[in-house]
Amino acid sequence: MSYLKENLESVKEQIKASCEKSKRDPEDVTLIAVSKTKSEDMIKEIYDCGVRDFGENYVQELSQKMEDLPDDIRWHMIGHLQTNKIKYIIDKVYMIHSVDTLHLAEAIGKEAVKRGKVVKCLLEVNVALEDTKFGFNSDNIEENFEKIKNIEGIDVWGLMTSAPYVENPEENRQYFVQLRALMVDLKDKGLYNKEKFLLSMGMTNDYNVAVEEGADFVRIGTAIFGARNYN
Numbered sequence: 001m002s003y004l005k006e007n008l009e010s011v012k013e014q015i016k017a018s019c020e021k022s023k024r025d026p027e028d029v030t031l032i033a034v035s036k037t038k039s040e041d042m043i044k045e046i047y048d049c050g051v052r053d054f055g056e057n058y059v060q061e062l063s064q065k066m067e068d069l070p071d072d073i074r075w076h077m078i079g080h081l082q083t084n085k086i087k088y089i090i091d092k093v094y095m096i097h098s099v100d101t102l103h104l105a106e107a108i109g110k111e112a113v114k115r116g117k118v119v120k121c122l123l124e125v126n127v128a129l130e131d132t133k134f135g136f137n138s139d140n141i142e143e144n145f146e147k148i149k150n151i152e153g154i155d156v157w158g159l160m161t162s163a164p165y166v167e168n169p170e171e172n173r174q175y176f177v178q179l180r181a182l183m184v185d186l187k188d189k190g191l192y193n194k195e196k197f198l199l200s201m202g203m204t205n206d207y208n209v210a211v212e213e214g215a216d217f218v219r220i221g222t223a224i225f226g227a228r229n230y231n
């Protein structure tokens with residue numbers, strides 16, 4: 001078995017174990033293989049193992065891969081998105097997880113309407129209030145969620161967060177609990193009306209904890225593809 005397949009199997013096993021621990025159905029957790037900086041050959045190998053959800057951060061890289069790789073891949077845009085680049089990905093992207101300003105949301109909506117599309121989105125929340133991260137915070141998410149929900153061309157499904165890099169994933173449990181609580185609060189206040197909402201949380205270092213706290217999407221790069229080399 002190739003090492004990529006082995007990595008994938010081990011991640012799936014761990015997701016299953018976390019589901020058992022928290023009495024969740026593993027079917028309810030979608031694994032997004034985060035393939036930024038990784039080759040199309042590597043993606044193809046994971047694709048051949050049955051994975052159809054892939055996450056990318058950079059528009060140019062994403063649009064190239066969208067062009068080259070099979071059409072039934074669901075591409076998740078998870079990186080910071082500039083408004084002038086929306087047009088390059090909007091036709092093929094399955095979901096944008098990283099809607100981090102009202103301005104960006106308006107621009108996505110405008111581009112979507114122009115093309116007669118509706119784009120599934122999650123709003124990014126910087127729960128841990130890290131200076132280096134984009135996103136709304138717990139004080140302004142309500143106001144922005146309400147506005148963005150009403151933008152034509154956008155279909156809001158829930159929230160996304162990237163927790164801090166920590167050695168001990170238990171330290172991030174609080175942030176996953178907080179993200180869920182924010183979403184429950186939005187629902188309770190009548191600002192979200194679908195029966196089901198989606199939480200995108202958990203990366204290589206903390207996805208076990210995120211699954212235990214209710215992640216619907218985990219975004220896993222390193223544990224599947226190995227460390228990234230940005231040179």
Ligand SMILES: *Cc1c(COP(=O)(O)O)cnc(C)c1O
Nearest residue numbers: 034078162203204219220221222
């Ligand atoms: C790169 C990235 C990931 C994957 O990170 P790993 O630690 O390699 O699993 C997940 N989410 C976002 C937003 C990322 O930028």
